[in-house]
Amino acid sequence: MRRIFNHFHPLNKLQRERERYLSTHQVPDNIRVLLEAPLPDLDDDIYSLDYLSLDFETSGFNPKTDSLLSVGYLPLINQQLLLSEAVETLIHTAKNVKAETAVINHIVPEMLEKGEAWNVVLDAMLTEAVGKVLIVHGSIVEKRFLNHYMAKRYKLPPLPLLWVDTLQMEKSLHIYKDNNGTDDFRLGSVRERHHLPEYSAHGALVDSLATGELYLALLKQHFEGADSSVRHMKFDYTRPL
Amino acid sequence: MPQTLIPNIHDFLATIDPFDKLPKELQRKIACCIKITYLAKGEQIQFGGEHELRYLYVVRTGSMEQRKHNGMLRAKLGSEDLFGFTFLSEQKESQEDYTAVALENTLLYLVPHSDLLNLLEEYPDFAEHFASNVQVRLHSALDVVWSDSEKGIFVKKVSEVASDKIVVADSSTPIRQVAEQIMAVCSPTAVITENGQIVGLVTDRDMTKRVIVAGLDYCRPVKEIMTPNPLTVAPNDLVLKASSIMMQNNVRSLPVVEGNNVLGVLTTTHLVRNNRIQAVFLIEKIKYAKTVADLSKLTPERQAIFEALVEGKVSGDIIGHVMTLIMDAYNRRLLQIAEEHFGKPPCEFAWIVAGSHARNEVHMLSDQDNAIILADNATAADRIYFQGLAMWVCNALDACAYPLCSGKFMAVNPKWCMPLKVWKASYSKWVANPEYDSLLNATVFLETRWLYGNESFNKELQDHLFSSIKSSHVFLSSMVRDSVSVSPPLGIFNSLVLEKSGENSKTLNIKKFALSLLVDLARIYGLSSGSEKAETMARFEHAHENNLLSEDMLKNVQGAFQFITQVRLSHQFTALKEGRVADNHIDPNAFGSFERKHLKDAFRIIADLQEYTKLKFNRQ
Missing domain, CATH: 3.10.580.10 (CBS-domain)
Known part of the structure; x- marks a missing residue:
């Protein structure tokens, strides 16, 4: 199947980046499979893509000093979030978890003792991510921790993955609508604006589900009655600092 | 599914019917196979080609409507409502096909049919709650109401x-x-x-x-x-x-x-x-009461019996029957006392009752509908006697909390105290000119029951009515036209629709928009099949025996009628318990998802029957 590439489309750039990554680095098999999986075609329907909605719970923003506490994700296939495939795992960590983070995500150190090693958890997630677009709400934390993981475990630079960020999508909707500029883009608040139900508990999986639902709502609003081919989708290509 | 989703998905499922009837473990297993999707406003669900997976759908937020292929509204659905039962059926019939469209942006939970079937094989006791057949579903709803409730004192075996x-x-x-x-x-x-x-x-x-x-x-x-x-x-x-x-x-x-x-x-x-049957004692007391004052003191006892019946979840037809027996006893006793006051009647007569009283469907809101048939040889002086007697009895019934009829369908009204031949002539005229005459205001007299005096007068009048109807081609079809002019509220639970529907839109008048529709339809079937019984269900059954109604339709209607009756009686009961005046106006917000779902099934059955009746009687 020959794609009609627009050479300057960011997706095309991402594809070249992936090829360069594979040719310049020693890459283990699981990462090779991930990067060799074809990216969406520009003429594909955005609704027909496979997604993985994911969320990391961490003790802070800095992977060097803070810990990854849990990872939650579930696939979004054919516009359906599949609860039967949902995964949430706590991560065993050596670092001391700050007490105040436990208040937010209800993860206390005792729970983490039963958690799994981060390489097991994140490799499983990367396997699940093969051929899928990653959905997050505010991608900075997930990207930073994933980059940190690649560097620590594989001595590799950040992975050229394809992301969508519901926080950015919501922001741009607000700009287009010339809205009376809200600055509350927290997941719960955005969902409320889109009349999605309030999910009481916090956690990596609940948030990834909440994000997946929000993504569908945003997509439908964004492409309402318009051409929903991948060419017109604004993916998230930003690099975290 | 990991533990953290449980509070959000499982708890939601656990509150809605029929999932709330299932054991926790099964609820959890069902929650685990849910798929979640989101429909934008106007988006339609693509139902089944052969290869499409089939689902039971649960509306999480938003609202949807179902329409049949001919465009007729099938149901409106809001949060916590379920649909897709029909598609769970193995042999789905094409006429049952419908489309479902989102009226607002809607978050939907999908339970895959195949997973549900597998789980229900593990838990066969609960399969009935998911039956694709609306009859089975309504029936299981009634069962649940009865068996789950505390056993009332009247429902001992x-x-x-x-x-x-x-x-x-x-x-x-x-x-x-x-x-x-x-x-x-x-x-x-x-x-x-x-x-x-x-x-x-x-x-x-x-x-x-x-x-x-x-x-x-x-x-x-x-x-x-x-x-x-x-x-x-x-x-x-x-x-x-x-x-x-x-x-x-x-x-x-x-x-x-x-x-x-x-x-x-x-x-x-x-x-x-066993001190079970206060109704027996009440009727005994009524029989021996000496004055109107004695009788009127018995009203609280009557209400207590009604409450006990409803609380015991006794079926609506039995409640109607018991309350009718009591009302009959009052009315008979009052006629006896009246005769003591006014002296022996100067000529033969029959005291008949009409409307719900004639149908044995009396409840706590029932007012009086009655009339007198006089012998044809009644003189002007005789009529004055009966005017006086009727005045006394109607007022006495009112004093016993059977309010005067707002439509004045009472023996005290000279129009409804006539010699038999005049009654017959009136019936002939109504049946011949349904469009022009006040028939539609007098449908209450299309069912009458003898209570006192000469029983043969009522029989003769009934026979005359049936034969008049048989020889008229316009009468039934005009009744049908009139009865289908009101539609059941397929969308009452959707706030959008509630606001649109105008005055009193915040409550559902369960009499006007549900029960009366069935009573009217039953009357049409009863009259056209010549049913001697006037009970709503008996009329439908008679029509079925005479091949006017299919077995399937009959069972559907039975379930619908029972359920709606039960809802109405419970509503009256609640009002009485709280010391309010019972009425027929129900706030839809007072319904749980259980009642909502089953009421919707019931309303849909009424709409189907209306449509069927329209076709059937227009063709004739």
């Missing part, structure tokens, strides 16, 4: 109350020997059999009345004094049903029989001992 002491004797046994057995067993009753078949009944009173007083030889076979073809009850019948049989037939004991096995006997003594 006959077997729990009856005595197992009973004499069974062959019909050739000498009277004396049966009397000895009755004494030995301490049973007031003997069941008489012939070749193992129950053929009669003898009570100790019969011994006194038919043997001693009549001076009969004790050696004669008992056959000669038995009451043949006795009424019986089954051990699983409700005590209440038994008592209503006793009241209607004025008998004091009923053998408890299963097949041809005599298990025991239920007597009024048992009822007294």
